[in-house]
Amino acid sequence: MKESGVRRLTASRLSGLRVFAVAARHQSYSAAAAELCVTQAAVSQQIRNLEQSLGCRLFRRRGASMRLTEQGEALLPFVEQGLALLRQGLEQLAPSTAGPLAISVLPSLAARWLMPRLWRFAEAHPDIEIRLQPSQQLADFSGGQVDLAIRYGRGQYPDLACELLMADTAFPVCSPALAGRLGSLEELAGVPLVTAPEYAGVSWANWLALAGRPELLARCRQMTVDDGSLALDMVLAGQGVTLSRSVLVADLLRDGRLCRPFAPELKPLHQYYLVWRPDSPRLTEIRLFCDWLHREAGSLKPPASRF
The missing domain is CATH 3.40.190.10 (Periplasmic binding protein-like II)
Incomplete structure (x- = not known):
């Protein structure tokens, strides 16, 4: 019996569903185009083709943004789940668990805090190699080049797992x-x-x-x-x-190399957070490293001021 056109997952429809998920996350065709490295017209065409094949509208324009219709809202969680499962399946065929665990970290934190402590993790886990990637830029997890990031911010990282590491003054x-x-x-x-x-x-x-x-x-x-x-x-x-x-x-x-001459201390607007992909194939190693970081952060008690 011939399969229903709505249910058949063709290559073009799969591509359209991926574009649909990205556009829904950004609520913007232009932002989706920037992430996908295509033109806004290409995103619009993909969405239009998908809507025609499904026989319903998925987006409606509201001001400068594109908002999901009721049909789009209903479809989105299934698309996101399906794409996540597909990505996990592909990673099983070519697992990225080999090689160093890539950590994106701010250069100042790497030099002044993480590097002097990292030997303790290497000693406790000699089977896990760490590669630090000092950078001021937000880590891009989509390409698989970063496994874990230590970021200084407000803890708002959509679609990523996030937990507080430490605060400072x-x-x-x-x-x-x-x-x-x-x-x-x-x-x-x-x-x-x-x-x-x-x-x-x-x-x-x-x-x-x-x-x-x-x-x-x-x-x-x-x-x-x-x-x-x-x-x-x-x-x-x-x-x-x-x-x-x-x-x-x-x-x-x-170590006595610096002194703190005065007591008042500011509370910055940001704190340090650990950020990673919730579907990463290296969750076990990420968890080990995060737990170690929490222990190191817990022992951080700077001396008091002179006045």
Whole structure:
């Protein structure tokens, strides 16, 4: 008996369903086109062909976005589930579990926190090789080049598994020699303030306001750099005071290479999160590494300030 046209899964319909899932996630044909590396017209044509073959409308335009119709809403979970199962099946044929576990991490966190600790994971799990990918960009999980990301944000990563790793605070730090010259906030006006780009609310203006002396900023001499890790290198060399995050300076404070001259501390708007694909074929290794990271983060207790 001839199969119903609606139920037959042709190659063109499978391609259209993939485009439909991406467009539904973005609620935008142009955003779907950017992700799929095709033109917006190609996305529109694929959706139009799919709608014609199914005999119903899947999207309706509302303002600048494309919203699902009732039929589109009903179809979407089945399409997403089917594509996920198909991807898992293909990965079973060519599993990506061989090779290093690829970790995307912010360069500052890699250099100042993760790298000095990573030998402990290697010692506990010699069968799991780790490859760090320091990057300021959000990890792209779609190509299979990244297994796990450590991101500094608000924990909003659609379609990805996410859990909080650790929070931090921000406060001034300087070399021990320079700390001896800072008996009060007033004396900040006599030393260079090494300033990195403001991110997540961490700035000298916000910290001085929290400390009750916002007017001091106009009297301070600032030295601006493009990276927070570079700012730490400068203050380690005794070249000023910088505002840094507690996670990045915990080891330097503990070793006595830096001092924390003042008590007030800002709470940044962002926190560190672990992010990965929920259908990754390497979930066992990801879980082992995440659990180890949580243990390391749990032992992070930076020394208190002098004042």
